[in-house]
Amino acid sequence: MAKQYDVLFRLLLLGDSGVGKTCLLCRFTDNEFLPQHVSTIGVDFKMKTLEVDGVKVRIQIWDTAGQERYQTITKQYYRRAQGIFLVYDITSASSFQHIVKWVSDVDEYAPPTVQKILIGNKSDEEHRRQVATEQGSQLAKSYGMDFFETSARSTYNIKQSFTRLTELVLQANRMELDTIPPSVEDNLAVLHPEEEEEQEIKEEEEYSTCSC
Numbered sequence: 279m280a281k282q283y284d285v286l287f288r289l290l291l292l293g294d295s296g297v298g299k300t301c302l303l304c305r306f307t308d309n310e311f312l313p314q315h316v317s318t319i320g321v322d323f324k325m326k327t328l329e330v331d332g333v334k335v336r337i338q339i340w341d342t343a344g345q346e347r348y349q350t351i352t353k354q355y356y357r358r359a360q361g362i363f364l365v366y367d368i369t370s371a372s373s374f375q376h377i378v379k380w381v382s383d384v385d386e387y388a389p390p391t392v393q394k395i396l397i398g399n400k401s402d403e404e405h406r407r408q409v410a411t412e413q414g415s416q417l418a419k420s421y422g423m424d425f426f427e428t429s430a431r432s433t434y435n436i437k438q439s440f441t442r443l444t445e446l447v448l449q450a451n452r453m454e455l456d457t458i459p460p461s462v463e464d465n466l467a468v469l470h471p472e473e474e475e476e477q478e479i480k481e482e483e484e485y486s487t488c489s490c
């Protein structure tokens with residue numbers, strides 16, 4: 279059967295516990311919002327297909343637990359990520375301060391080519407804001423990253439931020455894609471996951487436990 283997509287990328291959501299990583303993912307993939315905080319245990323993932331620059335991109339998005347005790351497990355997922363969302367909560371100054379630590383973990387464990395975007399989530403909570411938009415934008419600039427304030431509750435900037443990271447990953451891998459001969463492209467069309475990894479993904483899909 280012909281593939282329903284041209285390329286497959288892995289994205290990762292990182293940030294402190296409670297910043298809204300699971301909610302961002304559930305809003306993007308299922309257009310749902312979970313009002314209660316159910317801490318992720320280890321990792322979960324969901325899939326979605328997007329069309330970016332005329333390319334059908336299947337993205338596998340990994341939602342990691344923000345809690346310290348799961349860090350040994352979650353760090354094992356950095357290695358295979360092509361794009362990473364670094365998420366803080368605009369109502370939590372500490373979650374913003376910890377971005378420095380998340381970036382240093384990414385530098386240590388993720389591939390050097392990984393694309394990163396900074397996200398300030400919960401923009402609907404203006405009355406509880408502790409981190410100014412300018413602070414987020416300055417920090418992102420200092421790391422050379424794009425920056426979005428988002429709201430999983432109101433849907434603000436959700437599609438835009440996921441599309442942008444996918445676009446950046448696509449651009450970063452474009453040369454590699456362009457060198458795949460058309461005959462191979464028809465059947466393969468996945469940058470890294472070939473048959474073995476496809477099988478792995480199918481198994482992962484069967485065990486996916488995302489709570490939304």
Ligand SMILES: Nc1nc2c(ncn2[C@@H]2O[C@H](COP(=O)(O)OP(=O)(O)OP(=O)(O)O)[C@@H](O)[C@H]2O)c(=O)[nH]1
Pocket residue numbers: 293294295296297298299300301302312313314315316317318319342343344345399400401402403428429430431432
């Ligand atoms: N107001 C508001 N609340 C949000 C938003 N996104 C998430 N929340 C709330 O924040 C809490 C934590 O959200 P989660 O998505 O579970 O947080 P997480 O980052 O996945 O947490 P861990 O799994 O523990 O790492 C929940 O009560 C959500 O309803 C948002 O955009 N606006």
